[in-house]
Amino acid sequence: MVQCLHAFVSGRVQGVWFRQSTLETAQTHGLTGWVRNLDDGRVEVMAHGHEHGLLQLEAWLSIGPELATVAEVKSARVEPAEEYIEFMII
Template sequence: MAKICLHVRVIGRVQGVWFRRFTQQQAEAHGVVGWVRNLADGSVEALLCGEEINVHHVEAWLNQGPELATVAEVIAEPRDWDESYTGFEIRDDAGN
């Protein structure tokens, strides 16, 4: 099966609602590696890498997010496969 990476930006009410932690849980449950972080504009950014079907499962979950979140838009762009990731981490906020 093909391995892919997606760079994702999630827009909406996605900070202060445990979005990053739940994203990490979803990624780990599906064997997806990469990272997630908050951006200064209130959105969340992530890099998802793994088996194509598993990455798309996590991407689909991002469209709804955790119970307290309100997702307005998910923008996903393919990235080159990066085998350097061995787990899924919550990174420090960017630009804050």
Template structure:
């Protein structure tokens, strides 16, 4: 199993559209660990950690499958996995 950690910044219409709840729900369903939070500049920041195929699926879902968000840009940084357990919304 190829485990990865993706530190992601989503830009566009990603706040006020239940983006964090959508991300958590799908992370839990896929078994991806990490967290998601709103930033003061209007972006959403997230860390996805788990098997590469599941992390990439979650990234795809956040970018293209949210019914109300419009993701204009995604900035991705790969980091060393930290063995996070669970997925949570940070405030």
């Protein structure tokens, strides 16, 4: 069963390859959706896929890439708003 994870990641998460690393992690776990920077310095993630892959991505978001310093991840399972065919940076 496909589920949807919506997450906001705060800390030092922009300008440190966070979006690209999120894309690669999501693709590794067979997820679709998107990641984007927000004007307030956070990163927003919407990921669709099976529970195992979403749990793997959620765990990775709390660590991030090497140059990142993640302060907080706020995430929730939500109803999918639309279907995605790939994971992308928007």
